[in-house]
Amino acid sequence: MNLYKQYAQIKKDLELLQDEESILRDAILQDMRDKKVIKEKFEFGQFTVGCRKSYIYSTKIKDMEDKVKIAKIKEVEKGKAKFKETNYVVYKPATLE
Numbered sequence: 001m002n003l004y005k006q007y008a009q010i011k012k013d014l015e016l017l018q019d020e021e022s023i024l025r026d027a028i029l030q031d032m033r034d035k036k037v038i039k040e041k042f043e044f045g046q047f048t049v050g051c052r053k054s055y056i057y058s059t060k061i062k063d064m065e066d067k068v069k070i071a072k073i074k075e076v077e078k079g080k081a082k083f084k085e086t087n088y089v090v091y092k093p094a095t096l097e
Contacts (some may be wrong), residue, residue, distance in 0.1 A: 011091055 026048050032040060040047045057065075073080040 007089075008091060008093065012093065 038049045
């Protein structure tokens with residue numbers, strides 16, 4: 001199998017695995033909630049329920065963020081902002097027509 005075809009196959013496999021992982025993760029989280037546990041240990045590894053905080057800010061802060069976005073755009077336009085370029089591969093699977 002050539003290099004490009006192998007890459008395409010791996011991308012396809014990863015997408016399917018990520019979908020399956022998401023379903024399993026939700027089921028495991030629900031199972032642990034039902035059992036009222038935050039940690040499950042097995043011979044192959046350990047699962048822990050994590051918690052991530054997210055904040056909803058006031059309109060004042062959102063307005064400040066908008067001002068920062070505008071200031072960044074202006075710096076780019078004026079040539080004051082420095083940039084870094086990174087090369088990467090973009091793969092788009094063929095569509096069946």
